[in-house]
Amino acid sequence: GQQLNQSPQSMFIQEGEDVSMNCTSSSIFNTWLWYKQDPGEGPVLLIALYKAGELTSNGRLTAQFGITRKDSFLNISASIPSDVGIYFCAGQLGPGGYNKLIFGAGTRLAVHP
Amino acid sequence: GAGVSQSPRYKVAKRGQDVALRCDPISGHVSLFWYQQALGQGPEFLTYFQNEAQLDKSGLPSDRFFAERPEGSVSTLKIQRTQQEDSAVYLCASSAAGGYTFGSGTRLTVV
Numbered sequence: 001g002q003q004l005n006q007s008p009q010s011m012f013i014q015e016g017e018d019v020s021m022n023c024t025s026s027s028i029f030n031t032w033l034w035y036k037q038d039p040g041e042g043p044v045l046l047i048a049l050y051k052a053g054e055l056t057s058n059g060r061l062t063a064q065f066g067i068t069r070k071d072s073f074l075n076i077s078a079s080i081p082s083d084v085g086i087y088f089c090a091g092q093l094g095p096g097g098y099n100k101l102i103f104g105a106g107t108r109l110a111v112h113p
Numbered sequence: 114g115a116g117v118s119q120s121p122r123y124k125v126a127k128r129g130q131d132v133a134l135r136c137d138p139i140s141g142h143v144s145l146f147w148y149q150q151a152l153g154q155g156p157e158f159l160t161y162f163q164n165e166a167q168l169d170k171s172g173l174p175s176d177r178f179f180a181e182r183p184e185g186s187v188s189t190l191k192i193q194r195t196q197q198e199d200s201a202v203y204l205c206a207s208s209a210a211g212g213y214t215f216g217s218g219t220r221l222t223v224v
Contacts, residue, residue, distance in 0.1 A: 006155075033212070042117070042204050042215030043156065088155050100146065100169065101213070103155030 006104030021107040022073040029091030032072040117216035134190045134219045138207030148204040195223045
């Protein structure tokens with residue numbers, strides 16, 4: 001079945017550093033999404049990407065939809081302690097809320113003050 | 114309601130017991146999804162409803178898993194004769210035309 005490879009698995013950084021994580025797939029997706037999950041909570045959407053090559057920002061977060069439609073990256077600039085959590089990429093075959101998501105295994109981010 | 118509500122938050126079941134997990138989606142959301150999240154993994158798709166119709170159940174791991182949404186709002190995921198490998202967080206999500214909203218999940222531990 002479809003699988004997403006997300007890397008790195010975990011990161012330990014100092015407050016103020018920039019962070020980069022990425023996701024690759026053997027299959028093409030029409031939508032890429034990035035989520036953050038805090039302990040005991042469900043994933044919360046950070047950024048959605050709908051077009052190959054699209055670069056989108058949300059505050060300190062920037063994400064890009066790869067040209068091949070098989071990859072995406074997420075950057076976090078000037079990290080702060082509340083950025084701690086697990087970040088998931090997810091691919092979707094179609095836009096909107098009518099299609100299932102395929103998730104990566106997550107990147108666990110720890111931020112040291 | 115304002116968000117997706119799941120109950121119970123935690124469930125401990127003895128091996129072989131049946132369990133029922135409830136999801137209250139956002140009012141008016143047509144689509145409802147169930148995902149299973151094993152420890153240290155990303156969520157994996159189980160099943161999808163559009164209103165009361167179960168349009169995709171390809172992710173259900175065995176015939177011990179059953180989901181329903183009889184009136185197109187509240188949904189129940191039932192697991193019969195639970196086994197240790199069923200231990201996971203079960204997430205429900207609902208959506209309209211836009212993106213998903215996930216609930217906080219039910220953590221199921223089978224002992």
